[in-house]
Amino acid sequence: MTTVEWDVTSPACPSRVIFSRIGDRWTMFIVLALSERTMRFSELKERLGQVSPKVLTETLRALEADGLVERQSFPDSPPRVEYSLTALGRSLLEPIAAMRAWAEQHVPEVLESRRRALSA
Amino acid sequence: MTTVEWDVTSPACPSRVIFSRIGDRWTMFIVLALSERTMRFSELKERLGQVSPKVLTETLRALEADGLVERQSFPDSPPRVEYSLTALGRSLLEPIAAMRAWAEQHVPEVLESRRRALSA
DNA sequence: CCCGTCGGTTACTTCAACGGAACTTCCCCG
DNA sequence: CGGGGAAGTTCCGTTGAAGTAACCGACGGG
Numbered sequence: 001m002t003t004v005e006w007d008v009t010s011p012a013c014p015s016r017v018i019f020s021r022i023g024d025r026w027t028m029f030i031v032l033a034l035s036e037r038t039m040r041f042s043e044l045k046e047r048l049g050q051v052s053p054k055v056l057t058e059t060l061r062a063l064e065a066d067g068l069v070e071r072q073s074f075p076d077s078p079p080r081v082e083y084s085l086t087a088l089g090r091s092l093l094e095p096i097a098a099m100r101a102w103a104e105q106h107v108p109e110v111l112e113s114r115r116r117a118l119s120a
Numbered sequence: 121m122t123t124v125e126w127d128v129t130s131p132a133c134p135s136r137v138i139f140s141r142i143g144d145r146w147t148m149f150i151v152l153a154l155s156e157r158t159m160r161f162s163e164l165k166e167r168l169g170q171v172s173p174k175v176l177t178e179t180l181r182a183l184e185a186d187g188l189v190e191r192q193s194f195p196d197s198p199p200r201v202e203y204s205l206t207a208l209g210r211s212l213l214e215p216i217a218a219m220r221a222w223a224e225q226h227v228p229e230v231l232e233s234r235r236r237a238l239s240a
Numbered sequence: 241c242c243c244g245t246c247g248g249t250t251a252c253t254t255c256a257a258c259g260g261a262a263c264t265t266c267c268c269c270g
Numbered sequence: 271c272g273g274g275g276a277a278g279t280t281c282c283g284t285t286g287a288a289g290t291a292a293c294c295g296a297c298g299g300g
Contacts, residue, residue, distance in 0.1 A: 199277055
């Protein structure tokens with residue numbers, strides 16, 4: 001199965017690229033939010049709760065650069081900017097769903113294990 | 121599908137728990153390495169390349185606390201310690217495989233998009 | 241004419257993580 | 271007696287990531 005051995009230390013290693021992106025604190029929640037519908041900056045901000053505009057902007061810019069999210073600004077006033085998933089972004093929903101399914105099924109075990117480790 | 125709305129800000133939110141763990145810089149590579157076979161500390165260290173013993177120890181301890189990895193030390197001399205996946209850890213391989221499949225298929229697009237964004 | 245809104249940006253500070261190197265313990269071997 | 275190897279641990283020093291808070295520019299409304 002592991003026919004090709006990737007150099008884990010390489011910045012171009014597919015696993016590293018995607019696990020880093022996924023590991024980002026807000027990425028997954030943004031992708032999940034946008035999977036429901038297109039949203040504006042302030043909608044995302046409110047939805048995510050404790051995220052500063054700076055970090056939200058940075059994360060959205062990164063997702064845009066990676067081709068996962070599309071940014072559309074309208075010449076309205078007050079300004080209107082809408083964020084949505086690209087086709088590539090939507091294709092990521094499938095493996096994410098697998099992860100979430102695992103999480104909802106097994107995280108109680110993890111938390112219990114964590115609790116035991118702490119009390120030891 | 122999203123019948124239950126989890127509080128993203130809660131530390132016990134399953135998605136947050138698992139995405140944080142996954143997002144850790146070395147977690148996935150350790151899990152993938154241990155999916156092949158049980159390994160000793162120094163084997164892992166060599167396999168992962170540029171990881172300091174400190175960080176490797178920290179990561180392994182965290183994985184152990186979460187019940188994903190098992191640590192077995194033998195009273196040999198010189199010391200011998202073996203790390204392996206628990207059943208819970210092995211069950212995580214399935215969603216990871218989905219992620220890796222997506223990564224190997226789509227990361228070229230992501231890198232190309234990233235390249236374009238940089239040159240703009 | 242000033243205010244408020246939206247979608248940010250900028251500057252400042254802080255804080256936890258990371259790298260690197262040295263040190264430790266236990267036992268065996270020469 | 272003096273290494274040497276395994277598996278860490280400890281001690282800095284650095285840094286980059288993150289939070290805070292203030293600010294901005296365009297426009298429309300009162």
